[in-house]
Every structure is written in structure tokens, then in C-alpha cells.
Amino acid sequence: MSVYTTVDNDTLAQWLERYALGELVELKGIAAGITNTNYFVTTTHGRYVLTIFEVLKLDELPYYLELMSHLARHGVACPAPIADHTDNFASLLAGKPACLVTCLPGSDVEAPSAVQCRAVGEMLAQLHLAGTTFPRKMHNPRGPHWWSQTASAVYHYMDEADAASLRAEVHFQDSHRFDHLPTGVVHADLFKDNVLMNGDAIAGFIDFYYACNDVLLYDVAIAVNDWTRQADGEIDGELARALLAGYQAIRPLNAEEKRCWSVMLRAAALRFWTSRLLDLYQPQEGELTYTKDPKVFQRLVEAHRARSDFWL
Numbered sequence: 001m002s003v004y005t006t007v008d009n010d011t012l013a014q015w016l017e018r019y020a021l022g023e024l025v026e027l028k029g030i031a032a033g034i035t036n037t038n039y040f041v042t043t044t045h046g047r048y049v050l051t052i053f054e055v056l057k058l059d060e061l062p063y064y065l066e067l068m069s070h071l072a073r074h075g076v077a078c079p080a081p082i083a084d085h086t087d088n089f090a091s092l093l094a095g096k097p098a099c100l101v102t103c104l105p106g107s108d109v110e111a112p113s114a115v116q117c118r119a120v121g122e123m124l125a126q127l128h129l130a131g132t133t134f135p136r137k138m139h140n141p142r143g144p145h146w147w148s149q150t151a152s153a154v155y156h157y158m159d160e161a162d163a164a165s166l167r168a169e170v171h172f173q174d175s176h177r178f179d180h181l182p183t184g185v186v187h188a189d190l191f192k193d194n195v196l197m198n199g200d201a202i203a204g205f206i207d208f209y210y211a212c213n214d215v216l217l218y219d220v221a222i223a224v225n226d227w228t229r230q231a232d233g234e235i236d237g238e239l240a241r242a243l244l245a246g247y248q249a250i251r252p253l254n255a256e257e258k259r260c261w262s263v264m265l266r267a268a269a270l271r272f273w274t275s276r277l278l279d280l281y282q283p284q285e286g287e288l289t290y291t292k293d294p295k296v297f298q299r300l301v302e303a304h305r306a307r308s309d310f311w312l
């Protein structure tokens, strides 16, 4: 359920006057999604998605919305935010920051094919190339310093063997730095539920609210860890190879990136292992999240540790 803030037709119709989008025809809540309130909004000009932000503040939005606008303008499949008559992408609605973006066709897939994984890899590389001309910068709030601190805050909740495994991984990652690898704009959360597919084509990447500047290979590893992971938690080699081939058809990895790949897969898994542990053991008061299983990423880190073939 993801309508936390209800908006009635009259309130929305009044708010829509700030846009050149015609008259309100229909307002319909979207059930999927966790963090924000989303509605489909149909006006006499077309169909849009309204997002009411439950956590991010109005002054935090320009980076993300301008990034989506920049990427959409460069042909990357993602929603384009709509500017209002004051040339802003976001303003308050029902007391909360809100924006409208173009509504894309398609839906997320649970069990992607190799063709779909390849398309995701290609589009991710296009995003990385288009990001090179985006002028704003955003530090990654969930980088190595964050996961190391987060791990320290959760060890005492965990059983000894799990805590030892987490400690070992943080220690391992501390001894590997990726500062010399190519950096740029990364999506940083390109899971299956953040991509709308229209058959084999990418309708759009959504949910840019973890986007930031970081190592590009990190983004590839996040995508491989989710898109190619099967129901039993094991990576499907064919899917991983397809995603990587798609990526490299647009932006070939350099020798250093290839050398760091296996460590990066573990780093990307550690990031979500720790965030899920934090959500499980220290849920934020008032935060509208439900807990995803941290064990999935623990098992993935441990499986990556043990494997020798990394699909490159």
C-alpha cells in the first residue's frame, strides 16, 4: 500500500492550475511502492504520475528531478518531470513536496530473460554516458563509511556467526579502494522493481532517489546482484553475462574495472545487506518502510566470496 497522503480531486485540480496540463480527468492511487505516495493523474493533456514525497524535503529534490530531466532529454528511458509555470519541478501539495512526471508504459518483471537483462545493461551504460554532462554533484550517503558505521550499530543484534561474517566483509572491503575507477552519475538502486519493462524494451528506469556520484562499476554490480539473482539466491550466469555484454556494448569496462569486478560485486551486496539489517533492527520512527530480508544479501556476499567465475 503506498497512498499515505490522500489528495482529493478538488485539492489536486487547484494544484494543477500551476501547470499547463489542462483539466483533471482522473486521479487513481498506485498500490505499489514503499517510500512515497504515488497516483496516476489523467488530465485533458495526458497521463502523469504524481509523487508526494514522504521523506525527502522540497530543497532536496532539485538534484534528483533535474537529473531525471537531464537523462530523459538525452534519450535515457526514464520519466521526465514536468515544470510548472514558475519553472519548478516540485512544490508543496497537502503540505508535502510533490511533483508530476510523465507516465511510462510497462511494468516491472520478476523473472527477467537474458534479452531483458541485456537491455538493462545497455540502458545503464547509456545513463552513465549521459550523466557525464550533468553539472550537479551528490555525494553517496551510503558509501563505505556509512556501511562500516551501520555494521557497527547492528553487530550486537546479530548471532555470532552472522556478525563475524559481516565484520569480515567490512574488513575485507576496507582493504580495497576503488578511487582510481571511472566515476560519474549512478542510479545506485537499479533493482528489478525500479525498471518498467515494455516487453523486451526498457520503458524506463524509475526511483532515482538514491542517485549520486560514485564509481560507475558499483552501479553495474548492484544491477547484476539483483537482476540475475534467481529465486534460490544463486546468480544465473547466462543472465549475468547478458547484462554485462549489454553494458559493454555501450561502455566497455577498462582493465582496472575488470580486475576490481569480483570485489565490487561483494561491495554492492554489502551495501544492501547492511541497509536491510538497519531497517530490520533499527527501523526509523515514522518511516514508512517494510523490512526486506537481509539474509538474501548475506548469502550473496558469502557466495561471491566462494566463487571463481564472475561472468566477465
Ligand SMILES: Nc1ncnc2c1ncn2[C@@H]1O[C@H](COP(=O)(O)OP(=O)(O)OP(=O)(O)O)[C@@H](O)[C@H]1O
Binding pocket: 002, 030, 032, 033, 034, 035, 036, 037, 038, 049, 051, 079, 101, 102, 103, 104, 105, 108, 193, 194, 196, 206, 207
Ligand atoms: N513514471 C511512471 N510511469 C508509470 N508508472 C510509474 C511511474 N513511476 C512509478 N510508477 C508506478 O508506481 C509504482 C511505485 O513507484 P516507486 O517504486 O517509485 O514507489 P516509491 O514508493 O516512490 O519508491 P520505493 O518503492 O522504491 O520506496 C511503480 O512500481 C510503478 O508501477
Ligand SMILES: N[C@@H](CCO)C(=O)O
Binding pocket: 189, 191, 272, 275, 276, 292
Ligand atoms: N532496493 C533496496 C530498497 C531500496 O533501497 C532493497 O531491496 O533493499
